[in-house]
Amino acid sequence: MERKIRVLVAKPGLDGHDRGAKVIARALRDAGMEVIYTGLQQTPPMIVEASLQEDVDVIGLSILSGAHMTLLPKIAQLLHEQGMDDVLVVAGGIISDADAKVLKEQHGIAAVYGPGASTHDIVQFIQENAGTRKA
């Protein structure tokens, strides 16, 4: 039985625009992945706890509210505390290039996708970078 890539898709904070997250969830499903869709109003502890229980390979975070520099580093920190640095973290939404650079260089975010990003590119990135399991 081959391993499936498990992805948790969440919207941290109070941003209520979930169309993008749903489009991504469907695209990942169509690429053969298992998507745990946790929806709106997720706090960083909720996201990390759910990711732990579901033993996901990837966390996809959607933020359009501008709160990404507060929420994403917090999530990265909690993941580190839980020893979950091997989980691939991908973010999407309204994030400036400057912020994306900081997130990638300083907070372990693997990739940041803005409006107009192709789902094909996102799928490919995940397939190539979702790590192999360490026991």
Next chain:
Amino acid sequence: MELATSLLSGNRRALARGISVVETGGTAARALLSAVYAQTGRAHIVGVTGSPGAGKSTLVNALALHWRRQGRTVGIVAVDPTSPFTGGAILGDRIRMQPLCGDPGIFIRSMASRGRLGGIAHATSDTIDLLDAAGFDVILVETVGAGQSEVEIASAAHTTMVIEVPGMGDDVQAIKAGILEIADIFVINKADRDGAEATMRQLRAMLHLGGPPRDGWEPPILPAVAMREEGIPTIAAEVERHLEHLRDTGQKADRERARAAREFQLIVQEAALERARTRLADAGWDALVAQIAAREIDPYAAAAELLD
């Protein structure tokens, strides 16, 4: 075995990792299950099934909250179908269980059926064993019912609950899908809607048509409005009463013996096959298959020779 020790001591990450291992199957899965097996058999396993949209996840959430308030720990397995076209799945049951987040007495795992006919029961059953060994008092297993795999999952559960909603022509569904046979408890959710009483009456009539209660248990038909946590204490009480009934009549022991027999047979079959394949290696196996296809030997003699 490190993963097993960690899991048994309450480490949640080990439990999550362990579930991934048993989902994948193979040698590692067998080693893990072997290491924890002695610690299984304590949890009350409750299956929850019903049509999509009936409110299963909401009800599971409400029941879990109820049992948590009583100080019991709850493990939840939520099974969703895999797309037969893409092999992927959207597992959206957790989203209904937000109030349970952050509670260390709860563990929720979403599982995709992965298109395994009957095989889903294998991975789910193994996951139930891990949650059992990890010490959860109640394990709720939620599936979209009811097909072959749901019937199999029902056989791993002590108590099976079927959720219906009023007036959706579900009476016909219930007869067709064999749901009447597997249900120990019926819940009519969204009971504040029109037609709830009629649905309950129809269901009661159908149950009576089937003759006297099976095994001395007449399945209760309980109304609920899961979203408002209405009707939950009664449902929880009936679930507990059912387990007592199974204990008192010796059926719990019978069911567990039957489950053990079924599982052991499957495991022996798998192990024998694997041993045979290892002995032959792929080239030898393929060569034998070619001989059989060419009628040079028959498969029965070939198997006998292989296994002796």
